[in-house]
Amino acid sequence: MTVETVDFTALTRELGDRARGAALALATRPTADRNRVLSDLADRIEGSRAAIGEANAKDLESARSAGLSGALFDRLRLTDERITAMAEGVRQVAALPDPVGEELERLQPPSGIDIRKVRVPLGVVAIIYESRPNVTIDCAALCLKSGNASILRGGKEAFHSNTFLAGLVTASLEATGLPPAAVQLVPTTDRAALQPLLRMDDRIHCIIPRGGKGLIRTVVENATVPVLKHDEGVCNLYLDSAADPEMATAIALNAKTQRPGVCNAIENLVVHEDFAADHLPALARALHEAGVVLRADEAAHALLVTHGVPVEVADHDDWSTEYLDLVLAVRTVSSPEEAVRFINEYGSQHSDAIVTADETTARHFLAAVDSATVYWNASTRFTDGFAFGLGAEIGISTDRLHARGPMGLRELCTYKYEILGHGEVRA
């Protein structure tokens, strides 16, 4: 097929029609059927190490020719260990409780009708992601478990790996008698095929973009399908005047350095001026020794310079930058209220924390900081599905509608009302 002959709208429409059909079929299949396909898939992944490696080698080869290196190149790679982890991940999803069918509420209004609010799959979920090929398996497994049909649109760097992995999923669906269109990989990474996908709101019920700012913005700007964003984390740690300096140091180091490239790592350290005067130099030195570059406001900068701690001057953009790196902006405030205002203005409403021994201050911070997850005396790094005990997660929503924070299986569901009557009519 040459580029000229591909009708992306027709191709996407076909994917959508097939997905909708599969979703309707899945809706009445029991838990056991959905678990059977996952178990088959896990075995199939482990039994296909060599072939997965071959497909992946093609992507790695292209990446090398294209000059890709470092973290991006590493993300593409499916090592033996990662293949095992994919299979294990699928088994873990199979072992999770079925979110579908649970009665969420029962309403019995005076009219006599009996209303059950029941959790059901969303329907058709599209996931748009970038380089890492294991996302193909993770998302397929989570969508299948939650009874959703999925349309997966991976990045071009991982095209061969994704195609092979999606083929394994199709084989498992066929082998276990589920509709093969329950999981479909978009068979092209041409950007022109993205637009019709984003606008097919009569077939797709939700789009989850997972990737960089550019990808997410493209999806938000163009989609008519409802979007659940997994956007950036500009997370803040506030050290109150009543913070224990040891706890403050441990949490600051953990939240910044334990894994700086993830969305729940902190980007701003907000420090009460009293705490700063007594403890910031030592804390800043510890961060510096852990490899962190500090960018401070005027007051903190002057203080750190006086104490001989290496520090740069922060500018206004620093307060809202997601570094995803060993860089930390430092801001001084003169009250907890000022800290809350700063965090609500410059943070991304993802994960923010306070360290304080003062319960009144802490309670106010928990209530007033307008973020998905707000911590008192703990590291922001806990924001994820596993750490919350939700099991596997499809991501961390930075939206407020439907799902906020870590999204597990239940967040891939909606509900319906099933109503039993005895001939009731409206008066």
Place this chain on the structure above:
Amino acid sequence: MTVETVDFTALTRELGDRARGAALALATRPTADRNRVLSDLADRIEGSRAAIGEANAKDLESARSAGLSGALFDRLRLTDERITAMAEGVRQVAALPDPVGEELERLQPPSGIDIRKVRVPLGVVAIIYESRPNVTIDCAALCLKSGNASILRGGKEAFHSNTFLAGLVTASLEATGLPPAAVQLVPTTDRAALQPLLRMDDRIHCIIPRGGKGLIRTVVENATVPVLKHDEGVCNLYLDSAADPEMATAIALNAKTQRPGVCNAIENLVVHEDFAADHLPALARALHEAGVVLRADEAAHALLVTHGVPVEVADHDDWSTEYLDLVLAVRTVSSPEEAVRFINEYGSQHSDAIVTADETTARHFLAAVDSATVYWNASTRFTDGFAFGLGAEIGISTDRLHARGPMGLRELCTYKYEILGHGEVRA
């Protein structure tokens, strides 16, 4: 101000900034404060009958000059009775339980952190609506009760009425010490002011369009802010071969004729061929006598003609048309499965019903029909917040993310995780 000098982007930005500030302030105000403003508002509405009437008279005058008549003209009118109903509605909302602050879940993972999932307001909600001015008060009250700041964008026909009513809300906010920007009416109905509102996703957390198909499509096509659609209802009633003919007739008449202009009235009557042969002529005659125009498929048409019941021929468009009028499309099927397929294909996934005495068929229908509300032996007309016992509703969502079906106060909320630690860091 002439049209040339209005900078709609700047005007909208200012509304957004003020709303965001008000939302953050509201988030920490107790229930009593929010109820106090509602109680003040109800009194103020009842004490302003003459002035409301004067403002409304200006809109009615313009409408008359513009040649508006019938239902559209009637919707604009604020009679004394409707003014009383508005005030009563506000008092009812005040009396509802506060949705904010409820602990929805508690998670205590092995790490030792203590996670509370708590219901909180969405933040800033924009509501875009058409002619009826009472929507201004209804939406203001529901948003205030649920702790949200709202931006209300009414239709141009009701501009004077809306402006006066919004002024009452502002006065109540000021009188009770809440931020006046908690409820703002967009001070123009210029269409050019809509676009910046729809795209202000850094300030507005949710848009609810309430109105005709055209309005909803404009919002969906242009918004980057998440949208909760209140779209059309192409509702279906399926009469199974095991349906009791008396119950079938009562439900069909109620669902079609009790109030044909609303979204939960039926537009399609799907009839099993066996039921049709025995009972459709009598049922169709009853519908005809109630003023309903029938548009039937070939089989039903032939049957009804034979029995001398007036009937038109349906074409393909009829199956997906929301008449909102005394018109009903009639479709024959040869099995419950065919009925389910028809409903999932042509309905709008709003409200659908089966009449049958066969429990197995009913259970399958409830599970397989992919709609927000599915009824067994009851009229689709029950789909609304009051009939469900949820109290006042802001509308009926035809979306699946966040809220599906009747939306009450709880559906105007999201949640956050408040996490208590003792210095825990991520290993």
